[in-house]
Amino acid sequence: MTASLTMIGRSIRLGRRNLDLVIMAIVLPVLMMSLFVYVFGGAISSVQSYVDxxxxxxxxxxxxxxxxxxxxxVADDMKKGVVDRFRSMPISGAAVLTGHVVASLARNAVATFAVVLVAVLMGFRPTASIGAWALALGLLLLYVLALSWLAAGFGLxxxxxxxxxxxxxxMLFLPYLSSAFVPVTTMPPWLRAVSEHQPVTPVIETVRALLTGAPAESGWLALAWSGGLLVVASGWAAWLFGRISSR
Structure with a gap:
C-alpha cells in the first residue's frame, strides 16, 4: 500500500507538471464539445436538445x-529506464502500474468536471437524481479503469x-463510431452494426439515460463490456510487466 501511494503521488505530480497532458485531458474535450454544439449542433435535427x-x-x-x-x-518510463530502476527496489511491480492508472483516474475526474461545468453554461440541463448521478459516475469510473489498464499495457x-x-x-477513434455524436439510426446499415456491437455505445447510452431520466436499457451490457475489459486489460498488463521483470 505504501509503495502504491508513493507511485500514485509520483504519477500525479508528473502529470501536473506536463502541460501537454493537461491540455489533452481537459482543454481539448471542452473545445471538442464547443465545436460540436455550436458548429455542428444546428445542423443535427434528429435530437431535440443537442447539448443534452x-x-x-x-x-x-x-x-x-x-x-x-x-x-x-508508461512508455516514457520504459524508455528512460525508470521501470528498470523500480524493479531493482523492494516494491511490488503492480504498484508502478497502479500509480499510472490512478493518476489517469484523477485526470479524467478533473476533465469530466470541466466538461460538465462548461456544458451547463452552454445549456446542459440534466434531470438525474443523486442516485442516477452516482450510477453514472460509477459506470464511468469502471470504464476509465478498464481503459487505463489497457493503456498501461500498450505503454509496456x-x-x-x-x-x-x-x-x-x-481508444480515441471508437467514440466517433458510436452514438456519441449522432443516433445510430442515422448511420448506414453496415456502420450501424459496428456502432451497436462495440463497448463505447452501451456505455454512452447508459450514461445518457441516467443523466436525462430515461430507462437505462443498455445498463447491463455496459457493465459487462466495462467489467470484462477491466479483467482482461489488468490481467494482460500485469502479465506483461511480469514478463518484462523476468528478463
Missing part, C-alpha cells in the same frame, strides 16, 4: 484522451512514446 445529447459522448471521449496519456507516461509494449500514442488511437 452530446455531453455524455464528450465525457466518454475524455477517457480516451486520458488513457492515451497513460500509455505515453510500445517501443517509444510516439508509438504509444498511436497504439492508443483506437
Amino acid at each position: 445529447y452530446v455531453v455524455p459522448g464528450i465525457v466518454v471521449l475524455c477517457t480516451g484522451y486520458g488513457a492515451t496519456s497513460t500509455a505515453m507516461s 509494449i510500445a517501443r517509444s512514446v510516439e508509438s504509444a500514442s498511436l497504439l492508443g488511437f483506437a
Whole structure:
C-alpha cells in the first residue's frame, strides 16, 4: 500500500507538471464539445436538445484522451529506464502500474468536471437524481479503469512514446463510431452494426439515460463490456510487466 501511494503521488505530480497532458485531458474535450454544439449542433435535427445529447459522448471521449496519456507516461518510463530502476527496489511491480492508472483516474475526474461545468453554461440541463448521478459516475469510473489498464499495457509494449500514442488511437477513434455524436439510426446499415456491437455505445447510452431520466436499457451490457475489459486489460498488463521483470 505504501509503495502504491508513493507511485500514485509520483504519477500525479508528473502529470501536473506536463502541460501537454493537461491540455489533452481537459482543454481539448471542452473545445471538442464547443465545436460540436455550436458548429455542428444546428445542423443535427434528429435530437431535440443537442447539448443534452452530446455531453455524455464528450465525457466518454475524455477517457480516451486520458488513457492515451497513460500509455505515453508508461512508455516514457520504459524508455528512460525508470521501470528498470523500480524493479531493482523492494516494491511490488503492480504498484508502478497502479500509480499510472490512478493518476489517469484523477485526470479524467478533473476533465469530466470541466466538461460538465462548461456544458451547463452552454445549456446542459440534466434531470438525474443523486442516485442516477452516482450510477453514472460509477459506470464511468469502471470504464476509465478498464481503459487505463489497457493503456498501461500498450505503454509496456510500445517501443517509444510516439508509438504509444498511436497504439492508443483506437481508444480515441471508437467514440466517433458510436452514438456519441449522432443516433445510430442515422448511420448506414453496415456502420450501424459496428456502432451497436462495440463497448463505447452501451456505455454512452447508459450514461445518457441516467443523466436525462430515461430507462437505462443498455445498463447491463455496459457493465459487462466495462467489467470484462477491466479483467482482461489488468490481467494482460500485469502479465506483461511480469514478463518484462523476468528478463
